[in-house]
Amino acid sequence: MTKLGKLTLTAALAAAAATFGLAGPAAAEFPEKPVNYIIPFGAGGESDITARFQEPFFKEKFGQNLVISYKPGGGGAVAWAQLNKMPGDGYTIMGTNLPHIVVQPLQKDVGFTTDDLVNIYIFHYTPDAIVVNEDSQFKTLQDLIDYAKENPGKTTFSGSGKGTANHLAQVRFDDLAGIKTTYVPFKGTGAAATALLGKQVVAEWGYTTVPAKYQGMRLLAVAMEERHPKYPDVPTFKELGFDLVSGAYRGIAVPGSTPEDIRQKLADMIDEINNDQRFIDRMIDGGFAVTNVRYGPDLDAFMEKAKKDFAAAAKAADVIK
Amino acid sequence: MLPGIDFLFTALTPFHIALALGGVIAGTVIGALPGLTATMAIAVLVPLTFYMPPASALILMGAIYTGAIYGGAYAAILLNTPGTPSAIATTFDGFPMAKRGDGDLAVTLACLASVTGGFIGAAFLLGLAPPLARVALAFGPVEYFWLALFGLTLISALSEGSLMKGLIGGCFGLLLACIGVAEVSSDIRFTFGSQTLLGGIEIVSALIGLYCVPVLIDMVATPARHLQVSGESRGFRLNEALRISLKSKLNLIRSSVVGTLVGILPGAGGSIAGLVAYSEARRTSKRRERFGTGEPEGIQATESANNATVGGGFIPTLVLGIPGTPPDAVILGALLVQGVRTGPHLFTAGEGSIVYTFIYGLFLATALMLPTGLLIGRYAYRTIVTVPKALLVPTIAFMTVIGTFAIRNNVSDVAIMIILGVMGWTLNRFGFRPSPIVLGLILSSIAEQGFVQGWTIGAATENLMGMFFGRPIAIAIIAFMLLSLFYPLIARRLRFNREEAGAK
Numbered sequence: 001m002t003k004l005g006k007l008t009l010t011a012a013l014a015a016a017a018a019t020f021g022l023a024g025p026a027a028a029e030f031p032e033k034p035v036n037y038i039i040p041f042g043a044g045g046e047s048d049i050t051a052r053f054q055e056p057f058f059k060e061k062f063g064q065n066l067v068i069s070y071k072p073g074g075g076g077a078v079a080w081a082q083l084n085k086m087p088g089d090g091y092t093i094m095g096t097n098l099p100h101i102v103v104q105p106l107q108k109d110v111g112f113t114t115d116d117l118v119n120i121y122i123f124h125y126t127p128d129a130i131v132v133n134e135d136s137q138f139k140t141l142q143d144l145i146d147y148a149k150e151n152p153g154k155t156t157f158s159g160s161g162k163g164t165a166n167h168l169a170q171v172r173f174d175d176l177a178g179i180k181t182t183y184v185p186f187k188g189t190g191a192a193a194t195a196l197l198g199k200q201v202v203a204e205w206g207y208t209t210v211p212a213k214y215q216g217m218r219l220l221a222v223a224m225e226e227r228h229p230k231y232p233d234v235p236t237f238k239e240l241g242f243d244l245v246s247g248a249y250r251g252i253a254v255p256g257s258t259p260e261d262i263r264q265k266l267a268d269m270i271d272e273i274n275n276d277q278r279f280i281d282r283m284i285d286g287g288f289a290v291t292n293v294r295y296g297p298d299l300d301a302f303m304e305k306a307k308k309d310f311a312a313a314a315k316a317a318d319v320i321k
Numbered sequence: 322m323l324p325g326i327d328f329l330f331t332a333l334t335p336f337h338i339a340l341a342l343g344g345v346i347a348g349t350v351i352g353a354l355p356g357l358t359a360t361m362a363i364a365v366l367v368p369l370t371f372y373m374p375p376a377s378a379l380i381l382m383g384a385i386y387t388g389a390i391y392g393g394a395y396a397a398i399l400l401n402t403p404g405t406p407s408a409i410a411t412t413f414d415g416f417p418m419a420k421r422g423d424g425d426l427a428v429t430l431a432c433l434a435s436v437t438g439g440f441i442g443a444a445f446l447l448g449l450a451p452p453l454a455r456v457a458l459a460f461g462p463v464e465y466f467w468l469a470l471f472g473l474t475l476i477s478a479l480s481e482g483s484l485m486k487g488l489i490g491g492c493f494g495l496l497l498a499c500i501g502v503a504e505v506s507s508d509i510r511f512t513f514g515s516q517t518l519l520g521g522i523e524i525v526s527a528l529i530g531l532y533c534v535p536v537l538i539d540m541v542a543t544p545a546r547h548l549q550v551s552g553e554s555r556g557f558r559l560n561e562a563l564r565i566s567l568k569s570k571l572n573l574i575r576s577s578v579v580g581t582l583v584g585i586l587p588g589a590g591g592s593i594a595g596l597v598a599y600s601e602a603r604r605t606s607k608r609r610e611r612f613g614t615g616e617p618e619g620i621q622a623t624e625s626a627n628n629a630t631v632g633g634g635f636i637p638t639l640v641l642g643i644p645g646t647p648p649d650a651v652i653l654g655a656l657l658v659q660g661v662r663t664g665p666h667l668f669t670a671g672e673g674s675i676v677y678t679f680i681y682g683l684f685l686a687t688a689l690m691l692p693t694g695l696l697i698g699r700y701a702y703r704t705i706v707t708v709p710k711a712l713l714v715p716t717i718a719f720m721t722v723i724g725t726f727a728i729r730n731n732v733s734d735v736a737i738m739i740i741l742g743v744m745g746w747t748l749n750r751f752g753f754r755p756s757p758i759v760l761g762l763i764l765s766s767i768a769e770q771g772f773v774q775g776w777t778i779g780a781a782t783e784n785l786m787g788m789f790f791g792r793p794i795a796i797a798i799i800a801f802m803l804l805s806l807f808y809p810l811i812a813r814r815l816r817f818n819r820e821e822a823g824a825k
Contacts, residue, residue, distance in 0.1 A: 044650025073520025182781035198458035
């Protein structure tokens with residue numbers, strides 16, 4: 001390359017940099033250093049695992065590390081209550097979970113309200129599903145409904161916690177199907193799945209992730225709009241005539257002081273990861289369902305609906321007054 | 322023929338040996354510092370697994386885990402502070418031994434016991450993992466409930482002096498555990514409107530507060546040295562330790578088996594393994610009345626049992642995808658991200674490369690723990706004994722604060738730790754020991770969950786009595802519990818009868 005050529009190139013690069021620079025001086029360089037990603041639960045849970053799925057893509061696409069740390073306590077409430085006091089420079093982001101952030105503030109003063117949290121993206125959900133052991137007497141959802149009708153209250157479901165997606169789904173489904181079943185709360189999805197495998201209960205209100213993780217289980221129906229690509233043979237509740245689409249949604253929030261352009265930028269970044277086919281494949285293989293609810297009107301509408309639906313379900317479940 | 326023996330050589334590459342060595346050393350140091358746990362260390366290292374073959378990453382994580390469980394013994398023996406919940410029962414006899422000048426011997430004994438436990442746990446993992454994984458499933462809510470009650474009966478054994486004070490302490494612990502958001506019912510209890518209490522009392526920070534802070538206060542309040550020192554250097558006292566270990570080989574093996582089995586139970590963990598092994602060792606020992614005053618068998622039982630939980634915990638993790646212990650949950654998550662699906666198929670010849678390489682790596686790490694553990698242990702002992710109090714106290718105090726904060730990245734936990742510490746010191750003046758309180762704190766949620774779930778299922782199926790008293794494993798645990806409780810009475814009765822018969 002000639003000297004002139006080099007100069008032109010440098011000039012062109014400078015011009016390009018200036019153009020992009022004008023578009024948004026702060027956002028153009030973001031991120032300049034590693035981004036802290038706080039998970040409000042312990043290590044090894046599903047919030048952690050999906051964050052770990054995002055981590056390598058973040059590094060690959062944006063050249064900075066996504067540093068995952070944990071701040072468990074109070075079912076996530078301890079971390080969410082502190083989020084808005086953290087620096088809003090875009091280098092602190094936090095995982096959020098639904099229905100938790102809707103139900104908890106309605107139960108008691110937990111130090112935050114649902115509207116306090118600035119979500120910038122809801123990137124996936126784990127759809128609710130009825131899980132049984134491979135050798136279970138229930139071959140279809142109808143088998144289970146018939147059994148529950150003959151034995152009111154005796155059909156025991158394990159599930160993760162109370163006031164959770166699993167619990168609310170159980171209450172809603174009982175109502176929709178006109179049956180009465182018993183919900184047994186366990187500490188997390190792992191313990192609920194263990195109880196099912198050990199035949200302590202006859203079925204589990206779990207998620208589509210459960211059979212992807214544990215051996216020897218079947219799904220009877222999934223609470224999704226369409227069938228899950230990993231389980232093409234499992235019907236949705238909708239197909240079977242029950243209007244149930246629900247699950248545990250996971251998003252990312254930033255401190256309230258984070259400037260608008262950084263919020264947009266972060267939402268773009270998460271969006272880019274979410275649209276990477278390799279990421280989608282990994283998520284689907286793990287039994288998750290990717291959602292692309294982005295910061296802006298989409299997310300506002302999503303949250304409004306979520307607040308209404310989950311609050312109503314929690315009331316029906318007697319979790320809130 | 323050992324299963325997957327071909328992979329022994331895959332495990333023994335220089336790279337893996339270096340990983341295992343580094344992991345054990347790092348783990349031992351981390352475990353020794355109160356508050357820093359194996360779970361945390363492994364979570365920090367998860368990103369490394371993206372750049373490493375899965376088997377190598379597993380070896381590193383397994384080595385750190387093994388080392389950290391052993392490292393917990395140092396703080397337990399030398400500072401009366403369990404570095405991890407697994408080491409609670411190590412303090413019972415470890416600290417009294419250190420007090421009378423045998424800290425070096427106690428550390429060496431702990432090292433030998435940990436290596437034995439580690440080997441036995443890993444051997445079960447290697448040979449019997451798929452069938453043993455069923456144990457994890459056989460344990461339902463009711464069994465956990467009874468197991469937790471069994472653990473609580475230990476209060477009677479641990480109450481030096483007044484049983485009543487022990488029971489009061491235990492109840493206090495049970496109540497403390499209720500603070501915060503209830504695990505299964507999501508009720509918010511005893512927070513008095515305070516958000517600081519919302520997260521509840523974190524167990525490790527409570528351990529640090531109740532055990533370590535009173536030791537620190539006493540170190541400041543009394544002019545005497547923290548630990549007795551002997552005039553001359555006695556080395557590792559390895560021969561002496563080996564002799565004691567050989568004598569109580571039965572205790573070591575039994576405790577390791579107990580540790581492996583309890584490790585398989587996902588809801589139990591190292592703390593219960595150590596306590597059950599301690600209780601069994603005490604019940605069967607000829608020197609039972611010396612337990613709690615510096616009896617080597619107590620240390621051996623706990624330390625072999627808690628290291629056996631490492632191998633035991635991996636059994637349900639790898640076979641069922643159910644993490645046996647908290648560090649296992651992190652390792653399982655890392656495996657999932659790697660795309661490794663757990664299941665019995667991992668133990669079949671075709672797909673065994675990762676698992677068998679890992680298991681042999683675990684053996685390797687356990688073997689390396691012997692020399693490194695002895696060396697680090699000796700160094701730790703020397704440091705604690707020779708460093709002047711003026712330096713030792715602030716250093717430890719600083720570490721307890723950092724460690725407590727690091728558990729949940731939460732300042733409230735530090736405040737709670739200090740308050741509990743001052744409370745613990747005061748209560749100690751009145752004869753309330755920390756162990757019953759901690760026992761109540763740890764076992765409370767296990768007992769509560771088991772009871773609520775067992776009751777819900779029992780009531781739904783209209784079989785409450787059968788639920789709680791009709792299941793074989795539950796009956797066995799109840800029997801052991803009664804035996805432990807009344808053994809002293811029964812033993813006295815038997816002896817009395819024999820003497821009676823002899824007199825006639």
